[in-house]
Amino acid sequence: MKDDRTLTAFLxxxxxxxxxxxxxxxxxxxxxxxxxxxxxxxRVPSSEALRACLRYLGQTGQEYFILGKGSNLLVGDRGYNGVILQMTDELCDIQVDGQRIIAGAGASLPLVTQEAAKAGLSGLEFAAGIPGSLGGAIVMNAGAYDGEMKQVVENVTVYDRMGEEMNLDNATMEFGYRTSIIKDRPFAVSRVTMKLTPSDPRKIRDQMEEYNRRRREKQPLEYPSAGSTFKRPEGHFAGKLIMDAGLRGLRVGDAQVSEKHCGFIVNIGNASAEDVKELMEEVQERVRKQLGVRLEPEVICLGDF
Ligand SMILES: Cc1cc2nc3c(=O)[nH]c(=O)nc-3n(C[C@H](O)[C@H](O)[C@H](O)COP(=O)(O)OP(=O)(O)OC[C@H]3O[C@@H](n4cnc5c(N)ncnc54)[C@H](O)[C@@H]3O)c2cc1C
Known part of the structure; x- marks a missing residue:
């Protein structure tokens, strides 16, 4: 394709x-x-390359998607007919500066929490077992155990569709339950500054280990998944609703409502995206009919199914 030859030459x-x-x-x-x-x-290794790619893709009107670690994502079986950008190298570095951590959006979130613990900085313990990137955690305002990214973020550097840089403070990020101003906008998070609180590194590590122990006990970590399939509906827990509707273990192909935690759909073998989507729809329909509650997906769907 001529278009792809020009794009490839640019890349x-x-x-x-x-x-x-x-x-x-x-x-x-x-x-x-x-x-x-x-x-x-x-795989984009630097802020300059990221900005240039965004500018080119923006100017030529091409579809793109910023990928973190793909831990909240369901990609269709027919794939994605656009350009996936994933951050590497400089965009994954992690620096500690006094009470602050400044890191690239591609950095692994568990790794950021380890660095915080090493530096005796408290505030990110809740995130020790969330298997995404820092950028993904910002976009989703990831959270667990009463913690969320909103509590620690000071500043976020973002590039828009034309590669223009913006520095957004905490209030401008409009963090909400599993959302932020970046969600559903074609912006790329490149760097994040977090302000934490000095504490005893051993206490921080113990808390992180306790949270991870709870995850291992409650979550089906032995199977591939994208974490909680649905958002928590106001006044309810999605997993409990799904269990109460009698859907524990429900299967479509190799996609299954986890036996261990009904809030997770797991891939128990060779599930297709179609299997997962069909199962999600079946669960939504049965919970709505039986319990009158609408479940909204937390998992993001991408591409052609
Ligand atoms: C076992 C398991 C447990 C989980 N537990 C939790 C939990 O406790 N709490 C929780 O909140 N989530 C949890 N999750 C879900 C997931 O880990 C989080 O939503 C995570 O923040 C997603 O990060 P990611 O880098 O994988 O993002 P991706 O899945 O790659 O992408 C998610 C969204 O973020 C966007 N994005 C990613 N990086 C950038 C960037 N740099 N710039 C712009 N947009 C970007 C993508 O375009 C997409 O829209 C869990 C998932 C699993 C598999």
Missing amino acids: EGQVTKENILFAEPMSKHTSFKIGGPARIFV
């Missing part, structure tokens, strides 16, 4: 050839281990 000026992948299976990049091929998958 080769920004990143090395090995970092441009064609028809890359998204099942390799999602915690569900599901998803067809991305037309072009680019």
